[in-house]
Amino acid sequence: MAKQDDLETQPRSAVMLELLRLDVGSAVALVGHPIHVIMVHFPIAFAIATLGVDVFYWFSGDTFWARVGIWSTGMAFWSGVAASIVGTGELLLVRGIRLLEASWSHAVAAMTLVAIAGANWGLRLMDPASILPHGLALSALASVMVGFAGWHGGKLVFDHGVGILISPKD
Numbered sequence: 001m002a003k004q005d006d007l008e009t010q011p012r013s014a015v016m017l018e019l020l021r022l023d024v025g026s027a028v029a030l031v032g033h034p035i036h037v038i039m040v041h042f043p044i045a046f047a048i049a050t051l052g053v054d055v056f057y058w059f060s061g062d063t064f065w066a067r068v069g070i071w072s073t074g075m076a077f078w079s080g081v082a083a084s085i086v087g088t089g090e091l092l093l094v095r096g097i098r099l100l101e102a103s104w105s106h107a108v109a110a111m112t113l114v115a116i117a118g119a120n121w122g123l124r125l126m127d128p129a130s131i132l133p134h135g136l137a138l139s140a141l142a143s144v145m146v147g148f149a150g151w152h153g154g155k156l157v158f159d160h161g162v163g164i165l166i167s168p169k170d
Contacts (some may be wrong), residue, residue, distance in 0.1 A: 026163050027093035034163040039083040045148050046076035051139040073121040080114040113145040152156035
């Protein structure tokens, strides 16, 4: 029969059991906070903002929105590249993260998102007249890829405990 003290030291959640099974701590962190988690908000926000800007441009025809779209999709691309570099470092440096299927799914979805953002930015730089319909379609596709990448990133955090700090209290 198990002692009461043994039951209190046992992890109570699947995530805690997963943390005991694999080392999924962050290798690229700032004061204990994973840098990738800090950075991913920027490409997500800029990719979604580009879709909104394109819809405004579609309805108004104002070239202001076309200029804003060039900046927002350029920022989505470059902030995505930066977040991808840090995320790839985490993937390659931490064995426990490499062993998780969701890590690879997240990486593929995120790199696809960065590629779409880069194509969208290049399209706008080379041919601003093609924002409608091609830029709008790429912005919509980028927003869908944000959902896929975010879903798998969320699985890493909430199902596998990647990048979380553990409190000594349960």
